[in-house]
Amino acid sequence: MKKIIKAGLFILASSTSVASLCVNAAEIRIAVDGSYAPFAQVNDKGELYGFDVDIAKALCKVMKADCKIQAQTWDGMIPGLKVGKFDAVISSMSITPERAKVVDFSERYYSNVLAFIGPKDKHIEVTDEDIKGLTIGAYRSTISSQYLEDHYADKVNIKLYDTQDLAYLDLKADRIDLLLSDKFPAYNWLSQSASNSSKLVANQDYEFKGEDIDINDQIAIALKKGSPLRQAFNQAIQDIRNDGTYQIINSKYFPFSIY
Template sequence: MKRIVVLIALSFLICTGAAQAKDWTKIRVAIEGAYPPFSQVSPDGTLIGFDVDIAVALCEAIGAEPVLVAQDWDGMIPGLLARKYDTIIASMSITEERLQKVDFTKKYYQTPAKFMVKKGIIPQFSMEALKGKVIGVQRETIHDKYLTDIYGKTVEIKRYGSLDEAYLDVEAGRIDIVMADSVALMEGFLSKDKGADYEFVGPDMVDPKFFGPGIGAAVRKQDGELKQKLNEAIDTIRANGTYEKIQNKYFNFNVYGE
């Protein structure tokens, strides 16, 4: 009798597991929508940008329907863990701290961080030149952590929900510097008319301790099959020219890195 009960229980667990297994024909993707050119919301309310096109291409390579979910940056990982979506494709760097909560695919791009200032404010970059300056950064990002750990005792840090908010304050003179991904700063501000009087200062910031090996798609730790499918899809779009086509739509240089 005990053996029969055990066999019935095992059969139930196997059937339950099979019922819960995902076929990944539909993948819900979290995207910020406030980080041009990687993601932004068009006038008609559609999510557009490099991250969006990459997400769609990866889903197509898998054979899955992409379902895009707009999500504020602060709630990205909590939303993933709460199963609001299946993956985050939102310019999220792979770091040891984040790996404690979620898993990541291999990188799908990698660009350095930079400081952006009004021309003439810092004629020669140094730690001394930054002393007393107010630096804006998007909160809860790798840039926030880097700035806090490396320059926190030298500068005043002002944190924002999005880079657009930081841009408004640097234009208004309420902050002196903005720190962010170099491509985001170039495409979101420096390349526009309002950016004509601003420039990059200082070195490329690429310390792996803070910035990790690049930008990846985040998944829940238990979703190893999805991670594998996304990794294979990254290889596919890199090999068949899709990645290059998307890259060239937004940039005139290699964003994948070495």
């Protein structure tokens, strides 16, 4: 009986400490896209902050890991991960079949839907007939841009941008009619105060158009194929969900759950 109890205690201890396995010996280098508010952006001091950054820090704390969070342009995320420039990407990356061929993914740490945004003074119904011939923008190499190309390439003019902020700028300058975006960064942009001149602001002139596009988009941590960190990150995600840390971070940025 003692042996059974000891074995059970060992299994319990192992399950609660798995998040610290394989992470104590070296620094974990984590890449984020610093131009994707409110998930990651850079303040006046050059420091990264945002939802993804807070999640990364919380996971590292649970894992008892020494982590270095660094900015990386979006197009360089997977190439940099593959060549060992960093160990993990915690940067609102969607799980897709194409990406899963070249990197491993953790369990999701939030879910995403797509949404169109456009000016309030333009009555646009998001139907094939109403948007025909319009110019629609999206952030390059994202689920939004892929969705546009897959579903609207023969109906609209597509304009892609190297950052989300550049897409916002063109929307405000009337160089595009609509922007297709992940909903949560768009929600953040629409919610910004017009009095804050240090940021791109949407004030009250723009709104969501049409219905949300739910494509079962799961956001996860990307890791090099075969990385031993996958199990540790999965356990850490569960831990911060269970102890309330995740909910505190979520409520800091959104008044609703994005999990």
